[in-house]
Amino acid sequence: MAATTFVYLNGRIVPWHDAKVHVFAPVSKYGIGVFEGIRGYWNEERQQLYLFRVAEHLERYAFSQKAMRFDQGPPSEELAEALVHLCRANAFRMTVHIRMMAFIDGFGEMSATGPVGTAITALPRESTKYSAEGASAQISSWTRMPDSVMPARIKCNANYHNARLAIMQAQRDGYDVAFLLNSRGKLAEAPAMCVFIIRGGQLITPSGTSDILESITRQTVIELAREYLGLVTIERDVDRTELILADEVFYCGTGAEIRPVTSIDA
Numbered sequence: 001m002a003a004t005t006f007v008y009l010n011g012r013i014v015p016w017h018d019a020k021v022h023v024f025a026p027v028s029k030y031g032i033g034v035f036e037g038i039r040g041y042w043n044e045e046r047q048q049l050y051l052f053r054v055a056e057h058l059e060r061y062a063f064s065q066k067a068m069r070f071d072q073g074p075p076s077e078e079l080a081e082a083l084v085h086l087c088r089a090n091a092f093r094m095t096v097h098i099r100m101m102a103f104i105d106g107f108g109e110m111s112a113t114g115p116v117g118t119a120i121t122a123l124p125r126e127s128t129k130y131s132a133e134g135a136s137a138q139i140s141s142w143t144r145m146p147d148s149v150m151p152a153r154i155k156c157n158a159n160y161h162n163a164r165l166a167i168m169q170a171q172r173d174g175y176d177v178a179f180l181l182n183s184r185g186k187l188a189e190a191p192a193m194c195v196f197i198i199r200g201g202q203l204i205t206p207s208g209t210s211d212i213l214e215s216i217t218r219q220t221v222i223e224l225a226r227e228y229l230g231l232v233t234i235e236r237d238v239d240r241t242e243l244i245l246a247d248e249v250f251y252c253g254t255g256a257e258i259r260p261v262t263s264i265d266a
């Protein structure tokens with residue numbers, strides 16, 4: 001796969017197949033890593049690749065590392081430059097998904113805080129059919145882990161095991177996506193996506209303390225709704241029954257973009 005593309009690894013641009021980490025590194029043994037998914041949109045008319053909200057992604061990336069007590073990695077300015085350099089090296093002329101990763105390399109144990117490795121990959125990724133056609137959703141029987149267990153606010157690799165369980169259940173049961181409720185029984189989010197509902201003309205989304213990732217797309221939707229529709233988003237607890245009562249429901253996230261939900265548990 002992707003044999004012709006380049007990867008940024010620890011300060012160098014290397015061919016895809018040379019971007020390697022030892023199997024005994026803490027990132028491999030314990031999943032000790034954090035990451036960001038960033039979109040680059042190709043504009044045919046201007047012949048330019050536009051990277052979406054890089055500053056916000058770098059800020060969350062720094063927060064995730066701080067919360068995981070990683071040793072200091074490269075500064076944000078250096079990472080932003082590396083990002084652009086990598087996109088140029090790959091000569092992309094299409095929409096891409098970029099993954100920026102900070103991980104614990106070396107041969108340490110569970111409490112290792114370094115050495116911090118940095119990798120950036122970028123691969124073509126167009127919108128999926130779900131953005132146009134919508135997705136069927138299941139309310140998962142798995143619970144979104146609470147902040148006191150594994151904080152969803154940190155974008156760390158290990159958190160995705162929880163999301164994976166929900167996706168696997170949904171797919172096996174014949175659904176496209178899943179909703180995860182939190183330990184208080186309120187709506188949290190979906191695997192790699194935040195959720196909005198529209199009820200009685202109000203735009204509502206689970207609050208930042210509902211065990212969600214502080215999503216950049218969610219924030220963008222809030223800003224666009226205010227600016228273009230004059231709608232102030234209500235951020236609060238959302239009950240399970242409100243998902244069923246809602247007039248409209250949609251997911252959002254960098255990879256997923258905006259996806260309408262066409263059915264719930266049906």
Ligand code: PMP
Nearest residue numbers: 192193194213215216217253254
């Ligand atoms: N929740 C989780 C758990 C995610 O992984 C993502 C994807 N980054 C999102 C929500 C959406 O966040 P963003 O809009 O910043 O991509």
